[in-house]
Amino acid sequence: MAPKVVDGRKLRAQRRRAATEAKLLFAAESVICRRGFHAATIADIVDEAQVARGTFYQYFDSREAVYRRLIGDFVKLLTSSVERVTERRAPVEDVRTNLLRVLEQLFAQRELAILLFRDALTPDPVLKQLHLDLHQHMHRMVCGLLRRGAQWGILREVEVEGTAWAVIGAIKELLLRRIDELPTLQTDEPVIDGTRITPAVRQSAVDAASVLVDAFYGGLRAP
Amino acid sequence: MAPKVVDGRKLRAQRRRAATEAKLLFAAESVICRRGFHAATIADIVDEAQVARGTFYQYFDSREAVYRRLIGDFVKLLTSSVERVTERRAPVEDVRTNLLRVLEQLFAQRELAILLFRDALTPDPVLKQLHLDLHQHMHRMVCGLLRRGAQWGILREVEVEGTAWAVIGAIKELLLRRIDELPTLQTDEPVIDGTRITPAVRQSAVDAASVLVDAFYGGLRAP
Amino acid sequence: MAPKVVDGRKLRAQRRRAATEAKLLFAAESVICRRGFHAATIADIVDEAQVARGTFYQYFDSREAVYRRLIGDFVKLLTSSVERVTERRAPVEDVRTNLLRVLEQLFAQRELAILLFRDALTPDPVLKQLHLDLHQHMHRMVCGLLRRGAQWGILREVEVEGTAWAVIGAIKELLLRRIDELPTLQTDEPVIDGTRITPAVRQSAVDAASVLVDAFYGGLRAP
Amino acid sequence: MAPKVVDGRKLRAQRRRAATEAKLLFAAESVICRRGFHAATIADIVDEAQVARGTFYQYFDSREAVYRRLIGDFVKLLTSSVERVTERRAPVEDVRTNLLRVLEQLFAQRELAILLFRDALTPDPVLKQLHLDLHQHMHRMVCGLLRRGAQWGILREVEVEGTAWAVIGAIKELLLRRIDELPTLQTDEPVIDGTRITPAVRQSAVDAASVLVDAFYGGLRAP
DNA sequence: CATGAATGAGAGTTCATTCAT
DNA sequence: GATGAATGAACTCTCATTCAT
Numbered sequence: 001m002a003p004k005v006v007d008g009r010k011l012r013a014q015r016r017r018a019a020t021e022a023k024l025l026f027a028a029e030s031v032i033c034r035r036g037f038h039a040a041t042i043a044d045i046v047d048e049a050q051v052a053r054g055t056f057y058q059y060f061d062s063r064e065a066v067y068r069r070l071i072g073d074f075v076k077l078l079t080s081s082v083e084r085v086t087e088r089r090a091p092v093e094d095v096r097t098n099l100l101r102v103l104e105q106l107f108a109q110r111e112l113a114i115l116l117f118r119d120a121l122t123p124d125p126v127l128k129q130l131h132l133d134l135h136q137h138m139h140r141m142v143c144g145l146l147r148r149g150a151q152w153g154i155l156r157e158v159e160v161e162g163t164a165w166a167v168i169g170a171i172k173e174l175l176l177r178r179i180d181e182l183p184t185l186q187t188d189e190p191v192i193d194g195t196r197i198t199p200a201v202r203q204s205a206v207d208a209a210s211v212l213v214d215a216f217y218g219g220l221r222a223p
Numbered sequence: 224m225a226p227k228v229v230d231g232r233k234l235r236a237q238r239r240r241a242a243t244e245a246k247l248l249f250a251a252e253s254v255i256c257r258r259g260f261h262a263a264t265i266a267d268i269v270d271e272a273q274v275a276r277g278t279f280y281q282y283f284d285s286r287e288a289v290y291r292r293l294i295g296d297f298v299k300l301l302t303s304s305v306e307r308v309t310e311r312r313a314p315v316e317d318v319r320t321n322l323l324r325v326l327e328q329l330f331a332q333r334e335l336a337i338l339l340f341r342d343a344l345t346p347d348p349v350l351k352q353l354h355l356d357l358h359q360h361m362h363r364m365v366c367g368l369l370r371r372g373a374q375w376g377i378l379r380e381v382e383v384e385g386t387a388w389a390v391i392g393a394i395k396e397l398l399l400r401r402i403d404e405l406p407t408l409q410t411d412e413p414v415i416d417g418t419r420i421t422p423a424v425r426q427s428a429v430d431a432a433s434v435l436v437d438a439f440y441g442g443l444r445a446p
Numbered sequence: 447m448a449p450k451v452v453d454g455r456k457l458r459a460q461r462r463r464a465a466t467e468a469k470l471l472f473a474a475e476s477v478i479c480r481r482g483f484h485a486a487t488i489a490d491i492v493d494e495a496q497v498a499r500g501t502f503y504q505y506f507d508s509r510e511a512v513y514r515r516l517i518g519d520f521v522k523l524l525t526s527s528v529e530r531v532t533e534r535r536a537p538v539e540d541v542r543t544n545l546l547r548v549l550e551q552l553f554a555q556r557e558l559a560i561l562l563f564r565d566a567l568t569p570d571p572v573l574k575q576l577h578l579d580l581h582q583h584m585h586r587m588v589c590g591l592l593r594r595g596a597q598w599g600i601l602r603e604v605e606v607e608g609t610a611w612a613v614i615g616a617i618k619e620l621l622l623r624r625i626d627e628l629p630t631l632q633t634d635e636p637v638i639d640g641t642r643i644t645p646a647v648r649q650s651a652v653d654a655a656s657v658l659v660d661a662f663y664g665g666l667r668a669p
Numbered sequence: 670m671a672p673k674v675v676d677g678r679k680l681r682a683q684r685r686r687a688a689t690e691a692k693l694l695f696a697a698e699s700v701i702c703r704r705g706f707h708a709a710t711i712a713d714i715v716d717e718a719q720v721a722r723g724t725f726y727q728y729f730d731s732r733e734a735v736y737r738r739l740i741g742d743f744v745k746l747l748t749s750s751v752e753r754v755t756e757r758r759a760p761v762e763d764v765r766t767n768l769l770r771v772l773e774q775l776f777a778q779r780e781l782a783i784l785l786f787r788d789a790l791t792p793d794p795v796l797k798q799l800h801l802d803l804h805q806h807m808h809r810m811v812c813g814l815l816r817r818g819a820q821w822g823i824l825r826e827v828e829v830e831g832t833a834w835a836v837i838g839a840i841k842e843l844l845l846r847r848i849d850e851l852p853t854l855q856t857d858e859p860v861i862d863g864t865r866i867t868p869a870v871r872q873s874a875v876d877a878a879s880v881l882v883d884a885f886y887g888g889l890r891a892p
Numbered sequence: 893c894a895t896g897a898a899t900g901a902g903a904g905t906t907c908a909t910t911c912a913t
Numbered sequence: 914g915a916t917g918a919a920t921g922a923a924c925t926c927t928c929a930t931t932c933a934t
Contacts, residue, residue, distance in 0.1 A: 169394070169396020173389060173392020211389060498915060500914095500916055612839035685896095711924080711925065
């Protein structure tokens with residue numbers, strides 16, 4: 001009856017909820033990674049998460065819902081990382097740095113990246129919208145980069161809109177090509193900044209960024 | 224007389240077989256396009272083709288088999304069109320022409336192109352192999368183009384292998400972006416040279432090729 | 447129009463009919479032998495007989511019909527061979543001779559024998575009846591043998607009805623046990639009396655008869 | 670308190686599982702008996718058991734699996750009952766007693782006995798092995814009985830191996846003949862010692878044993 | 893809240909049978 | 914009479930979802 005007791009109970013209950021939800025999300029992600037998007041079943045997920053079948057439906061309305069949540073979160077992460085990129089006034093070296101940052105995120109969560117880039121064009125309208133949103137966002141960002149690059153004189157003039165899509169496609173392809181080569185994240189591996197970006201992941205991102213910058217920018221020069 | 228009757232009957236039977244098979248292949252293609260690879264069911268296909276469930280299995284051993292056939296045929300088409308590209312000794316303007324030719328094929332059969340570029344990374348080993356084959360083929364071709372471009376002095380030197388994948392990714396993305404904009408082929412639409420390359424398809428290919436050449440080649444100059 | 451011509455045509459047509467029917471019956475038998483009763487399909491039979499699917503239905507009303515026919519013919523064959531056994535007034539040695547004759551038939555057509563003894567208790571009422579008929583027939587015969595054996599003083603007195611079933615069961619088991627050991631009939635193998643009774647078949651029958659006579663009769667003595 | 674609740678729930682769940690499994694096994698048994706092995710479908714079984722289609726697959730991996738389970742259990746039962754038979758040093762009267770015991774089991778579970786004796790020679794390799802195992806076991810046992818019978822002077826000398834198969838065939842035939850005559854076990858019928866051996870079953874076994882002993886042993890005399 | 897047994901619509905596939913040619 | 918393409922009912926099995934405990 002005392003407010004403190006109630007608060008304590010509520011707090012513990014909330015924590016337990018959050019913990020179970022996290023278990024399910026993590027399990028869903030790793031199952032999708034292992035078995036692929038379409039082959040991932042509820043049974044796989046609840047087995048992986050070590051919870052009962054019914055528990056799943058206490059946290060997510062349907063099979064699609066957990067995918068939506070997973071992707072939504074990832075899109076938010078990418079978007080915010082990209083937001084930080086564009087808000088900085090870019091000196092020359094910035095472009096490479098920022099591209100690297102995005103690629104790091106993509107490589108670090110490569111299961112979701114695959115999901116997003118390879119499988120996401122499903123009939124499910126919500127997933128389609130999320131997919132579209134991310135791509136529009138990336139497109140706007142790349143368009144900005146291309147325009148600013150031209151202004152700074154480090155890029156020649158191109159048809160911006162189409163070229164931006166070409167750049168995005170190039171990123172996606174390089175990502176998918178490198179993904180098989182990267183070792184799977186070990187549970188005891190040191191992670192940087194609480195993210196899943198390990199040294200191996202960073203190196204892959206550096207390589208991919210180099211190729212892209214080389215291909216599209218002809219090599220960036222400090223002014 | 225007897226042989227003639229038999230021949231006549233056999234001929235008609237063969238034509239009927241071919242017609243039904245074409246109906247099924249066409250239906251499968253359009254169903255996959257509409258509902259996506261994994262959501263396309265036998266029921267959808269036979270409904271679309273207006274034949275009975277069992278008829279499907281007179282022509283294809285399994286659900287996978289029809290996809291293998293569809294993709295295999297398309298890969299052969301692309302491959303052969305690309306073969307012709309690479310065997311010609313290229314003067315400067317050739318690069319643009321040949322790229323255009325490939326893009327025309329991709330846009331003309333855009334349902335299959337989507338299937339191949341978007342969905343093909345499935346657990347099915349045969350499909351995976353077909354997918355891999357095509358990509359290896361495209362990669363070899365693009366590597367060759369990049370190297371010859373450098374020799375002819377119309378391209379700066381780049382890290383060839385990685386850049387080739389970037390180019391392929393760019394082509395795929397442009398393709399997928401344009402596909403929704405293209406109107407679906409009408410049955411009474413004039414087709415060119417017995418292919419499905421219509422004026423609209425050709426225009427799309429020209430646009431995409433321009434963007435790519437612009438982005439990667441910095442504009443091609445006649446020598 | 448001349449009766450002779452018509453007769454000739456009719457005759458040839460009849461012969462062709464009979465030939466095709468024989469092809470189908472032979473194919474059905476060998477397919478059942480190879481794949482088992484329940485796994486034998488129409489497709490198997492017409493493939494084996496080298497005729498079209500529809501032709502099958504010109505000769506038999508249904509899948510069951512061909513089995514009925516096959517079994518019916520075999521039952522008739524066995525019955526008639528047994529008939530000859532019982533009609534003869536038996537001196538002592540006769541019992542062994544007659545048993546041998548039945549066993550020879552069973553071993554010679556062992557595919558059908560299996561079909562009859564192992565599989566025939568299907569829900570199909572007609573097959574069930576044929577099966578029952580044959581067993582009743584065999585039972586009556588064996589009862590007769592047992593009674594006459596006792597009269598002739600070469601068999602001790604037993605509960606005739608039950609013992610007769612026991613004898614039949616023993617025959618069936620020995621038959622099934624020997625069947626796997628017998629080599630399949632070769633097409634160029636010398637057959638005896640136009641039947642499928644080869645030397646190997648005859649030897650098997652002799653062996654089985656010996657065991658049975660030994661087990662049930664304690665060795666037959668000439669009076 | 671918490672553990673008790675959990676235990677209570679787990680216990681009830683386990684009981685429910687066991688009950689449903691029993692329902693399914695019982696249904697499968699009776700369906701197989703009624704419709705035959707090959708004609709018995711999942712639909713039949715779940716209809717009989719009054720559960721949903723999917724429920725079946727929570728308990729058995731496949732259609733074959735339930736047959737394997739059914740047969741495996743029965744073979745174990747028979748084997749153990751036979752084990753007890755052979756381990757006893759047999760005075761004269763023992764042979765009859767032990768034979769009776771086996772026959773009682775066979776008659777009590779006559780549906781399975783039919784399944785085992787009539788249908789088990791299927792292409793399914795596991796079923797075939799189970800069938801073979803049981804027959805080898807029975808054969809060894811009968812061989813032993815025949816040899817000991819000869820040693821004790823209550824049986825004349827015979828070719829043991831072959832005769833043993835004849836005996837087994839005789840048992841099987843008598844069993845199959847009596848099965849139709851026996852009334853189906855009523856659910857409210859008093860069962861003896863928790864088994865399904867009712868007075869009617871016992872009487873049938875006695876009759877069959879008498880026929881066999883009479884036929885093969887010439888009547889057993891107390892020493 | 894957590895549980896997991898139960899559900900049933902729907903998937904791919906088989907095959908006896910029909911019928912226009 | 915012979916053909917073989919077409920048929921569709923029936924089969925086994927899967928899996929997202931529900932609900933009593």
